[in-house]
Amino acid sequence: MIRFITDPDKRREISCTILESLKDWFEVEESREDYITRSADRPFFAAEEDGRYVGFLCLKETGRHTSEIAVMGVLPGYHGKGIGRRLFAAARDYASMNGYSFLQVKTVKSGVYPDYDKTNEFYKRLGFKELEVVEEYWDKDNPCQIYVMSLKSAVNIIAVRHSYRGKFLPEPVPKEDLMTIARAGMDAPSGCNKQTTELIVVDEADTLSKIKALIDPPVASTAPSMIVVLSRKINAYRDRCFAVQDYSAAIENMLLAIVELGYQSCWYEGHITDDDRICDKIASVLGVPDDLEVVCILPVGKAAEDFHVPSKKQFAERVRFNRYTS
Numbered sequence: 413m414i415r416f417i418t419d420p421d422k423r424r425e426i427s428c429t430i431l432e433s434l435k436d437w438f439e440v441e442e443s444r445e446d447y448i449t450r451s452a453d454r455p456f457f458a459a460e461e462d463g464r465y466v467g468f469l470c471l472k473e474t475g476r477h478t479s480e481i482a483v484m485g486v487l488p489g490y491h492g493k494g495i496g497r498r499l500f501a502a503a504r505d506y507a508s509m510n511g512y513s514f515l516q517v518k519t520v521k522s523g524v525y526p527d528y529d530k531t532n533e534f535y536k537r538l539g540f541k542e543l544e545v546v547e548e549y550w551d552k553d554n555p556c557q558i559y560v561m562s563l564k565s566a567v568n569i570i571a572v573r574h575s576y577r578g579k580f581l582p583e584p585v586p587k588e589d590l591m592t593i594a595r596a597g598m599d600a601p602s603g604c605n606k607q608t609t610e611l612i613v614v615d616e617a618d619t620l621s622k623i624k625a626l627i628d629p630p631v632a633s634t635a636p637s638m639i640v641v642l643s644r645k646i647n648a649y650r651d652r653c654f655a656v657q658d659y660s661a662a663i664e665n666m667l668l669a670i671v672e673l674g675y676q677s678c679w680y681e682g683h684i685t686d687d688d689r690i691c692d693k694i695a696s697v698l699g700v701p702d703d704l705e706v707v708c709i710l711p712v713g714k715a716a717e718d719f720h721v722p723s724k725k726q727f728a729e730r731v732r733f734n735r736y737t738s
């Protein structure tokens with residue numbers, strides 16, 4: 413379990429316990445003390461296992477668009493269990509959600525110390541790319557390797573997208589951002605290029621209120637804008653209709669564009685297409701013609717709260733190479 417720690421004393425206590433156990437990596441007492449002191453004021457993530465904290469990671473801002481993994485450590489007995497990767501994922505989500513475009517990390521370059529070679533491999537496995545080696549950054553015995561990662565790459569945006577169901581900030585979303593999101597939806601593939609998906613972008617307060625009044629129990633009630641997804645159920649060829657696949661591809665594209673632009677959303681389909689057919693009532697408010705169906709709404713806005721990251725099954729439970737059984 414990864415926790416976001418806010419109490420400065422707790423941050424110091426956790427970083428002290430862990431760094432004291434990692435003297436091979438953090439051997440200079442003065443710099444260890446420095447990491448511990450500074451960790452008190454920085455975004456701080458801790459990994460809890462067996463009823464105690466076994467790892468931590470702390471971030472620092474190094475520029476308007478860049479956050480750095482200032483320090484991370486995992487107790488020796490807990491290496492190789494995916495704890496570092498989970499700490500990293502939580503920090504990457506946090507940095508992305510807080511509008512940073514890049515994540516950087518510094519370590520001693522490969523080929524100098526075996527322990528640091530492992531650290532280099534770890535960062536590369538996470539997706540960091542070598543930016544530069546600065547020989548004198550620390551001192552000549554410890555050449556500094558700087559790694560960087562774009563938080564705006566497609567793969568990262570996919571990794572940091574999560575369904576957001578919290579409150580939104582009361583800030584309008586600029587029209588050009590809504591257009592970019594809608595364009596991403598329209599750029600999606602569709603079966604036989606039938607382009608069965610259409611959209612209504614809603615950003616007028618009056619229309620938004622009318623839609624929100626129909627959604628019971630309420631969801632997205634604070635969203636400053638919304639994209640209503642429409643689907644035309646026509647066949648692509650013979651009796652094959654791909655309208656569901658078409659709008660699913662469009663929705664996923666839009667969710668990714670929403671996150672890239674710094675907003676949050678959730679795919680609300682089940683909620684509005686149930687027996688009470690909220691979707692049909694929304695269609696009526698928006699004057700949607702009979703040959704199109706409202707299938708989903710996507711709120712768009714800046715998150716006002718933290719979001720819940722759902723647990724997913726283990727990768728190996730769902731992905732295999734070459735055969736289902738070995």
Ligand SMILES: Cc1cc2nc3c(=O)[nH]c(=O)nc-3n(C[C@H](O)[C@H](O)[C@H](O)COP(=O)(O)O)c2cc1C
Binds near residue numbers: 577678679
């Ligand atoms: C077809 C479909 C319908 C969905 N309908 C709803 C919905 O009505 N309400 C809701 O809160 N989430 C809805 N979701 C979001 C899922 O609950 C969510 O994607 C899932 O729990 C995984 O979480 P994640 O999106 O954070 O990875 C829907 C997702 C899909 C793909």
